[in-house]
Amino acid sequence: METPKPDKLDRTKADTGLNISKKARVIAKIRGFADLEAESANWVCIQKPNGEDSDSVTVSFGEQPSSRKECYKLDYCYEQNEGNGIIFAREVKPLISEVFNGINATIVACGAKGSGKTRVIQGSYEEPGLAALAVDEILSISEKMGKSITISFYEIFQDHVYDLLDPKQQEVQILENGQGKIQLKGLSQVPVKSISEFQKLYISMHNSRKPVQKITMDLPRRSHKGLIVNVSPVSNFLPTGKMNFVDLAGYQDIRRKSTEGSIFVENTKVNKSIYTLFNVVYALNANESHVPYRESKLTRMLQESLGCKSKILMLTCLSPSFCQDSMYILPRSVSTTKTQTGSQMHSSTKKATGVASVVKGRYSLKFSVQVRKLFDEAIQSTKSEKMSQKVFTFLLLQWVSGNHSYVNLLGKSDRLKSKIQESSSSDMASTIQSLVEEQDDSPLAIVYQQETTESDKDSFLHTQENQGKITPNADRSLKDLSLVEERQIIDKENNHFLINKDMSPPLSERLQEISNNLKQLISSTPQCIEIPPKNDTSNIQACADIVEPKTPDGSMIVYEKWEIANMKSPWETFNMRSSGMKNSLVQEYLKLLNTGGKEDLKRLKGIGEKRASYILELREESPEPFKNLDDLKDIGLSAKQIKGMMKKEMECLFN
Numbered sequence: 098m099e100t101p102k103p104d105k106l107d108r109t110k111a112d113t114g115l116n117i118s119k120k121a122r123v124i125a126k127i128r129g130f131a132d133l134e135a136e137s138a139n140w141v142c143i144q145k146p147n148g149e150d151s152d153s154v155t156v157s158f159g160e161q162p163s164s165r166k167e168c169y170k171l172d173y174c175y176e177q178n179e180g181n182g183i184i185f186a187r188e189v190k191p192l193i194s195e196v197f198n199g200i201n202a203t204i205v206a207c208g209a210k211g212s213g214k215t216r217v218i219q220g221s222y223e224e225p226g227l228a229a230l231a232v233d234e235i236l237s238i239s240e241k242m243g244k245s246i247t248i249s250f251y252e253i254f255q256d257h258v259y260d261l262l263d264p265k266q267q268e269v270q271i272l273e274n275g276q277g278k279i280q281l282k283g284l285s286q287v288p289v290k291s292i293s294e295f296q297k298l299y300i301s302m303h304n305s306r307k308p309v310q311k312i313t314m315d316l317p318r319r320s321h322k323g324l325i326v327n328v329s330p331v332s333n334f335l336p337t338g339k340m341n342f343v344d345l346a347g348y349q350d351i352r353r354k355s356t357e358g359s360i361f362v363e364n365t366k367v368n369k370s371i372y373t374l375f376n377v378v379y380a381l382n383a384n385e386s387h388v389p390y391r392e393s394k395l396t397r398m399l400q401e402s403l404g405c406k407s408k409i410l411m412l413t414c415l416s417p418s419f420c421q422d423s424m425y426i427l428p429r430s431v432s433t434t435k436t437q438t439g440s441q442m443h444s445s446t447k448k449a450t451g452v453a454s455v456v457k458g459r460y461s462l463k464f465s466v467q468v469r470k471l472f473d474e475a476i477q478s479t480k481s482e483k484m485s486q487k488v489f490t491f492l493l494l495q496w497v498s499g500n501h502s503y504v505n506l507l508g509k510s511d512r513l514k515s516k517i518q519e520s521s522s523s524d525m526a527s528t529i530q531s532l533v534e535e536q537d538d539s540p541l542a543i544v545y546q547q548e549t550t551e552s553d554k555d556s557f558l559h560t561q562e563n564q565g566k567i568t569p570n571a572d573r574s575l576k577d578l579s580l581v582e583e584r585q586i587i588d589k590e591n592n593h594f595l596i597n598k599d600m601s602p603p604l605s606e607r608l609q610e611i612s613n614n615l616k617q618l619i620s621s622t623p624q625c626i627e628i629p630p631k632n633d634t635s636n637i638q639a640c641a642d643i644v645e646p647k648t649p650d651g652s653m654i655v656y657e658k659w660e661i662a663n664m665k666s667p668w669e670t671f672n673m674r675s676s677g678m679k680n681s682l683v684q685e686y687l688k689l690l691n692t693g694g695k696e697d698l699k700r701l702k703g704i705g706e707k708r709a710s711y712i713l714e715l716r717e718e719s720p721e722p723f724k725n726l727d728d729l730k731d732i733g734l735s736a737k738q739i740k741g742m743m744k745k746e747m748e749c750l751f752n
């Protein structure tokens with residue numbers, strides 16, 4: 098094997114002054130120009146304050162507009178003219194002596210697709226990679242000690258580990274024994290005696306990967322590849338040290354790529370395991386109590402070589418010319434060092450340290466489903482009968498602010514409108530009536546509480562009549578407003594929730610609660626609402642003032658008069674209410690993602706079978722994977738797509 102020049106190779110920890118006491122050292126390597134690449138670009142800029150002896154360097158990307166130029170601090174960055182020999186001598190060789198002392202070391206190459214990871218780790222016959230250089234060194238030390246080494250090769254495809262030394266490439270089981278030791282059941286370990294034997298094996302391993310699954314027959318498979326070198330320690334009292342080399346699958350931003358079928362799943366799994374590795378390294382560097390090893394097979398199988406006293410070298414490979422994915426992956430890999438701020442961490446890292454969940458069990462789901470139903474119904478009804486946006490907004494505000502029990506659903510016909518008008522003697526009906534009048538001929542109808550039972554309504558109306566709050570006319574109109582379709586919806590929901598009865602309170606209880614709220618609200622309406630004169634154009638505003646968007650809690654909301662008095666201008670108030678409405682919608686949307694069943698998820702725009710399944714998978718690993726809309730990126734959606742989806746949900750309300 099061609100060995101790098103001694104002056105470069107012999108530079109170890111002592112003479113380079115490198116600080117390898119840190120858990121993870123994060124470095125980068127700019128790949129040389131490939132054959133067809135223009136050599137003019139100088140896209141990656143490095144600042145080395147003390148040349149190659151710099152404790153840290155700064156990397157930025159030249160193509161970014163200067164105003165948005167971001168710099169990333171790394172432990173070091175190797176340039177195009179610096180080959181594998183130098184990286185080995187400075188970064189890997191110091192770790193080898195640690196491995197002979199029973200300490201595990203892991204060298205991970207990450208980076209965008211085609212950024213040179215394989216070239217650095219595996220190399221070629223002409224220019225051996227870090228793995229081959231390390232095995233060469235380890236073999237020579239072992240030989241002197243009269244010891245031998247064994248190696249294992251594996252591949253992780255779609256979060257399954259396969260043994261590459263096994264002709265059948267059997268799946269490897271990751272087991273943990275009673276003492277918390279990780280065992281890789283089914284992973285072959287073969288002795289290697291010479292570097293040429295190793296090189297032959299290694300290169301053939303990479304080139305002869307069998308398609309593990311049918312779907313990948315025609316497509317290049319995105320997978321992680323790993324090598325484990327088991328090293329006998331210098332003393333029998335020390336444990337066997339391991340040196341791991343991981344050539345991660347190239348990072349590809351799936352938001353900008355096709356998200357169809359199996360490729361979407363494959364890409365998502367690859368990216369997720371990359372993020373998990375970053376999160377693990379981040380947690381280890383930050384000395385966090387919880388390290389999410391279990392979130393991917395890669396980190397789980399490497400647990401013993403990442404945690405404890407292990408050493409980690411994160412090597413981020415960068416394309417020399419413009420590469421959007423490099424701009425994405427570098428900040429993430431950099432965030433594995435302690436010095437980075439939370440904002441640079443991947444969202445799932447943020448999740449790990451984020452605030453506690455505010456989801457309140459199945460109630461959220463029920464509420465979400467109901468909101469959804471409301472939206473669906475609104476879409477249907479407004480298709481044929483143009484609804485006033487303002488009135489609809491008002492009603493929606495009622496709904497999303499948790500005030501289900503007041504005015505519940507948008508109705509459908511002029512007949513209902515006239516019935517509401519007949520009910521003018523009741524406070525509630527008067528309010529509704531003035532709304533209707535305000536909106537000219539809008540065919541608005543308000544459906545009386547959809548979730549209450551007939552007997553609830555009867556008893557409610559009876560009570561109201563006895564209290565002189567509702568006229569017999571109002572009785573009739575309110576009764577007539579019960580729509581058959583709504584009953585069907587409720588029946589469906591009943592069935593749906595019965596399935597989940599172990600996780601949610603019985604629907605009857607919930608209905609009772611809502612019914613009570615309704616009664617309470619109606620009885621308290623005169624105290625809360627100041628009914629404006631009939632022709633007062635601020636009607637809508639005044640009515641909107643009675644609701645304040647809040648996190649729904651199922652209880653009635655009482656509004657103080659000062660809230661009405663303190664309103665600044667109709668526009669400001671409307672604006673405030675709209676923002677509240679939007680926020681509430683987003684919160685409910687997230688709750689649905691965090692708690693909804695597969696079928697519910699599929700009803701959301703942009704979520705099909707695959708994404709719904711993946712969301713469920715994410716939820717198995719983390720109870721609340723969606724904390725903000727940005728987290729939808731984890732299921733392969735771009736910021737633009739997320740915005741578009743939310744816009745569509747909103748548009749549907751008004752079309």
Ligand SMILES: Nc1ncnc2c1ncn2[C@@H]1O[C@H](COP(=O)(O)OP(=O)(O)OP(=O)(O)O)[C@@H](O)[C@H]1O
Pocket residue numbers: 128129130131132208209210211212213214215216217345346347348414
């Ligand atoms: N130092 C270099 N000089 C010239 N060309 C290089 C260099 N490193 C890599 N390349 C070329 O760049 C291409 C990608 O390299 P490589 O396969 O190592 O990237 P990768 O990051 O492992 O890709 P993938 O993400 O697909 O696994 C190859 O054609 C390789 O020959």
